[in-house]
Amino acid sequence: MPLFNKVTTYETIRPLFFDGMTLLFGGFGGVGSPPGLVDCLIESGVKEVNLVGNDAGFPWIGMGKFICLERAKTLIASHIGSNPVAGELMNQGKLKVEFSPQGILVERIRSGGVGLNGFLTEIGMGTKLEYNKPRVTIDGKEYMYEAPITGDVSIVYARKADTFGNLVFDKTARNTNPYVAMAGKITVVEADEIVEMGSLNPEEIIVPGIYVKYIVPSEGYNWKWIWEMPDKLSRNAPPAK
Amino acid sequence: MPLFNKVTTYETIRPLFFDGMTLLFGGFGGVGSPPGLVDCLIESGVKEVNLVGNDAGFPWIGMGKFICLERAKTLIASHIGSNPVAGELMNQGKLKVEFSPQGILVERIRSGGVGLNGFLTEIGMGTKLEYNKPRVTIDGKEYMYEAPITGDVSIVYARKADTFGNLVFDKTARNTNPYVAMAGKITVVEADEIVEMGSLNPEEIIVPGIYVKYIVPSEGYNWKWIWEMPDKLSRNAPPAK
Amino acid sequence: MDMGDARQIIAQRAAREISDGMIVNLGIGIPSLVPDYLDPSISVFFQAENGILGMGPTPKENTDGNLSNAAGYPVTLLTGGSYFDSAVAFGMIRRGCIDVSILGALQVSASGDLANWIVPGKRVPGVGGAMELAYGAKNLITLMTHTEKDGQPKIVEQCTLPITTYHCVKKIITDLAVFSIIGGKLRLDELMPGTTLEEVRAKTGTTFYQ
Amino acid sequence: MDMGDARQIIAQRAAREISDGMIVNLGIGIPSLVPDYLDPSISVFFQAENGILGMGPTPKENTDGNLSNAAGYPVTLLTGGSYFDSAVAFGMIRRGCIDVSILGALQVSASGDLANWIVPGKRVPGVGGAMELAYGAKNLITLMTHTEKDGQPKIVEQCTLPITTYHCVKKIITDLAVFSIIGGKLRLDELMPGTTLEEVRAKTGTTFYQ
Numbered sequence: 001m002p003l004f005n006k007v008t009t010y011e012t013i014r015p016l017f018f019d020g021m022t023l024l025f026g027g028f029g030g031v032g033s034p035p036g037l038v039d040c041l042i043e044s045g046v047k048e049v050n051l052v053g054n055d056a057g058f059p060w061i062g063m064g065k066f067i068c069l070e071r072a073k074t075l076i077a078s079h080i081g082s083n084p085v086a087g088e089l090m091n092q093g094k095l096k097v098e099f100s101p102q103g104i105l106v107e108r109i110r111s112g113g114v115g116l117n118g119f120l121t122e123i124g125m126g127t128k129l130e131y132n133k134p135r136v137t138i139d140g141k142e143y144m145y146e147a148p149i150t151g152d153v154s155i156v157y158a159r160k161a162d163t164f165g166n167l168v169f170d171k172t173a174r175n176t177n178p179y180v181a182m183a184g185k186i187t188v189v190e191a192d193e194i195v196e197m198g199s200l201n202p203e204e205i206i207v208p209g210i211y212v213k214y215i216v217p218s219e220g221y222n223w224k225w226i227w228e229m230p231d232k233l234s235r236n237a238p239p240a241k
Numbered sequence: 242m243p244l245f246n247k248v249t250t251y252e253t254i255r256p257l258f259f260d261g262m263t264l265l266f267g268g269f270g271g272v273g274s275p276p277g278l279v280d281c282l283i284e285s286g287v288k289e290v291n292l293v294g295n296d297a298g299f300p301w302i303g304m305g306k307f308i309c310l311e312r313a314k315t316l317i318a319s320h321i322g323s324n325p326v327a328g329e330l331m332n333q334g335k336l337k338v339e340f341s342p343q344g345i346l347v348e349r350i351r352s353g354g355v356g357l358n359g360f361l362t363e364i365g366m367g368t369k370l371e372y373n374k375p376r377v378t379i380d381g382k383e384y385m386y387e388a389p390i391t392g393d394v395s396i397v398y399a400r401k402a403d404t405f406g407n408l409v410f411d412k413t414a415r416n417t418n419p420y421v422a423m424a425g426k427i428t429v430v431e432a433d434e435i436v437e438m439g440s441l442n443p444e445e446i447i448v449p450g451i452y453v454k455y456i457v458p459s460e461g462y463n464w465k466w467i468w469e470m471p472d473k474l475s476r477n478a479p480p481a482k
Numbered sequence: 483m484d485m486g487d488a489r490q491i492i493a494q495r496a497a498r499e500i501s502d503g504m505i506v507n508l509g510i511g512i513p514s515l516v517p518d519y520l521d522p523s524i525s526v527f528f529q530a531e532n533g534i535l536g537m538g539p540t541p542k543e544n545t546d547g548n549l550s551n552a553a554g555y556p557v558t559l560l561t562g563g564s565y566f567d568s569a570v571a572f573g574m575i576r577r578g579c580i581d582v583s584i585l586g587a588l589q590v591s592a593s594g595d596l597a598n599w600i601v602p603g604k605r606v607p608g609v610g611g612a613m614e615l616a617y618g619a620k621n622l623i624t625l626m627t628h629t630e631k632d633g634q635p636k637i638v639e640q641c642t643l644p645i646t647t648y649h650c651v652k653k654i655i656t657d658l659a660v661f662s663i664i665g666g667k668l669r670l671d672e673l674m675p676g677t678t679l680e681e682v683r684a685k686t687g688t689t690f691y692q
Numbered sequence: 693m694d695m696g697d698a699r700q701i702i703a704q705r706a707a708r709e710i711s712d713g714m715i716v717n718l719g720i721g722i723p724s725l726v727p728d729y730l731d732p733s734i735s736v737f738f739q740a741e742n743g744i745l746g747m748g749p750t751p752k753e754n755t756d757g758n759l760s761n762a763a764g765y766p767v768t769l770l771t772g773g774s775y776f777d778s779a780v781a782f783g784m785i786r787r788g789c790i791d792v793s794i795l796g797a798l799q800v801s802a803s804g805d806l807a808n809w810i811v812p813g814k815r816v817p818g819v820g821g822a823m824e825l826a827y828g829a830k831n832l833i834t835l836m837t838h839t840e841k842d843g844q845p846k847i848v849e850q851c852t853l854p855i856t857t858y859h860c861v862k863k864i865i866t867d868l869a870v871f872s873i874i875g876g877k878l879r880l881d882e883l884m885p886g887t888t889l890e891e892v893r894a895k896t897g898t899t900f901y902q
Contacts, residue, residue: 079820103785106782128810138359172742197561245735272532296610348569356785412533451737452787
């Protein structure tokens with residue numbers, strides 16, 4: 001099935017990124033963020049990027065590396081506490097951050113990814129995280145409307161991909177990746193291992209390949225656990241890669 | 242971990258059913274409906290049941306067997322074409338049927354199962370399937386509101402369950418089961434095979450046991466494919482069991 | 483031409499709409515006959531809304547009670563296929579991952595409205611997944627005999643049966659002709675072999691352009 | 693009592709809130725110390741919102757970069773545990789599947805309002821999963837030192853910091869006392885060893901009953 005082979009190189013991916021784009025990324029504290037694709041994004045030179053992901057990573061892990069370069073314009077995330085540079089940029093007005101409750105954020109990405117038009121919740125009502133979200137009254141009860149999120153490009157990390165893009169994940173590196181994969185107009189997967197179609201058990205496939213446009217091989221990550229870092233939360237922490 | 246053993250008998254399950262209850266059931270055309278739990282429901286003698294599931298099954302497969310006994314009061318489903326008895330009962334005013342688009346129905350069950358307050362969609366707007374569902378305008382565009390669904394009891398079929406209730410499914414018998422499992426106040430699983438905790442690969446568990454209250458062993462189904470039936474869609478088709 | 487022949491002719495023509503690498507969803511009825519006419523040299527993945535991507539042909543033996551298509555008939559899985567739940571199945575459909583959805587129809591209007599889920603008081607199949615397939619598919623093709631058995635046209639100015647989805651049909655293939663709906667207008671693309679323009683005009687319940 | 697001792701005392705008392713068979717979610721900070729004090733004879737499943745049910749202790753060696761808790765520290769998986777995605781993780785939380793959620797807090801009001809996500813202009817951690825844990829858990833317990841380092845009370849009439857969730861806290865455990873919030877009113881349940889009622893009154897920013 002030659003047409004179903006989506007494996008390509010980072011050189012092919014680089015031009016997919018553009019200034020001002022909306023980029024969705026998988027990962028939770030950097031775990032499950034695709035390290036090679038973050039580097040590819042950095043090398044692409046794009047700026048003014050609108051990021052959507054669980055968090056700002058650490059300054060040397062996950063999307064944190066890109067955020068530290070001051071080339072993200074906005075970030076929708078549930079927290080940025082692990083990346084003090086993101087906090088500095090926010091306080092300096094260089095990065096506009098919209099905080100979302102963690103599970104609500106992944107549901108917003110899912111809502112976009114499954115072609116629905118957003119959902120209602122009580123969570124966050126009356127708090128600063130309400131921003132200007134519309135309120136909707138149903139049967140006399142008021143809820144907050146959460147809009148769906150989709151992106152121009154989604155970048156995702158998987159343990160294994162077959163050449164069609166069927167994906168399986170690894171432990172807590174799964175996190176938001178399945179929904180990020182569904183919500184991108186173009187979804188690019190970085191996989192630790194790329195296998196032939198038929199190698200994955202069809203019951204265990206978490207993301208069917210239908211959502212995946214491109215697959216690149218991972219060269220792995222080389223970061224350290226946070227307590228192994230000499231200067232834990234500094235922007236000057238030595239990048240491992 | 243003795244407290245995490247949820248395996249029990251059909252005798253324990255029978256009193257969970259009550260007149261006028263809302264019962265959610267997994268399955269798609271009967272495939273993936275729990276045959277032993279449907280029989281248990283029938284034996285319980287309950288009536289005026291409000292059913293929610295993908296479809297009305299066949300008269301001799303899945304929830305169809307129960308519907309033919311005229312003990313369901315309402316049914317929310319995406320189609321009833323495979324069970325002509327359900328159509329007769331509807332036309333006689335004995336069964337109130339609310340039709341929902343198939344994927345919208347499973348999303349309504351999911352919305353209840355994950356603790357959200359319903360969602361917006363354009364699908365079905367302006368058609369007979371809109372019923373009296375509220376319309377909501379967001380950014381000048383009108384959508385239809387779909388309410389979450391939960392149930393008093395959910396009955397689910399799984400290929401394997403460990404004693405904590407971690408579940409894996411079998412091919413197209415998965416269908417709505419994972420969401421039905423999440424949306425019941427009490428969820429009962431009928432499993433082909435019950436295994437010790439630790440026997441299932443933690444990456445392959447589809448429904449974590451946290452949603453499951455009771456597990457009963459399946460004695461299997463014994464139905465025939467539709468073309469093997471002597472009188473295919475008649476209410477008089479011989480029940481295989 | 484008897485009804486059986488008409489159905490085969492429609493399915494055969496519809497198979498030409500499917501090309502290499504496509505993701506295809508087939509409804510019940512005439513669409514289920516399409517795979518028999520596919521060019522065997524092309525690779526296609528059929529999606530079934532009960533939770534399969536990469537559905538293969540009917541097994542010759544050893545049918546599996548837990549492996550069927552959306553109509554409840556036994557199928558197989560191709561290499562590289564996957565199983566998933568109903569929410570994922572319809573997520574794909576609404577999100578636009580299906581290249582071509584081929585559905586049966588009871589009526590189609592000149593502007594592409596589809597009616598295929600109920601004949602009030604007569605047939606009550608229910609809507610199933612049709613609304614979402616009609617909403618989400620990149621290309622929606624409907625297959626039907628050109629007229630009812632009593633000669634009533636099924637391609638009409640306005641549907642008289644309850645609507646499944648408005649303005650969704652892109653192509654209509656019948657035993658007499660192939661139409662496209664472009665910008666809300668019905669265009670005749672082809673006459674099927676042995677049919678005349680006059681016959682199609684006479685048996686179509688609305689005007690069309692060529 | 694130094695801050696380190698205070699944290700351990702709070703964690704030790706909190707451990708008594710956990711009984712056999714419970715599903716428990718622990719926030720970062722003081723709650724992460726609770727497992728050290730659990731009765732080893734009981735079986736508990738810890739849920740972590742990054743996708744684990746049945747989280748086990750820190751591995752002694754061979755940490756796995758793809759297996760961490762929600763704070764990013766390496767953990768293990770107990771027998772019978774499972775991995776899942778973030779939507780499933782928060783589905784469980786909102787649906788009420790967590791028996792006890794134990795969170796750190798910056799301020800708690802007399803009526804159970806929780807503030808724990810931001811100190812404007814100073815700390816910007818972000819809200820993470822706290823709003824949903826506060827919304828969905830059957831029982832929400834907050835752990836904190838009774839006062840700020842400068843003596844300011846953290847249990848207050850009205851929170852001055854931005855709210856995480858209104859009317860959600862059921863129990864407050866500090867280094868000085870244990871409180872319940874019942875029907876929107878603050879009740880003193882216990883004094884910690886060596887504390888007096890007068891001290892607690894003096895260091896609490898609101899009235900309470902006993």
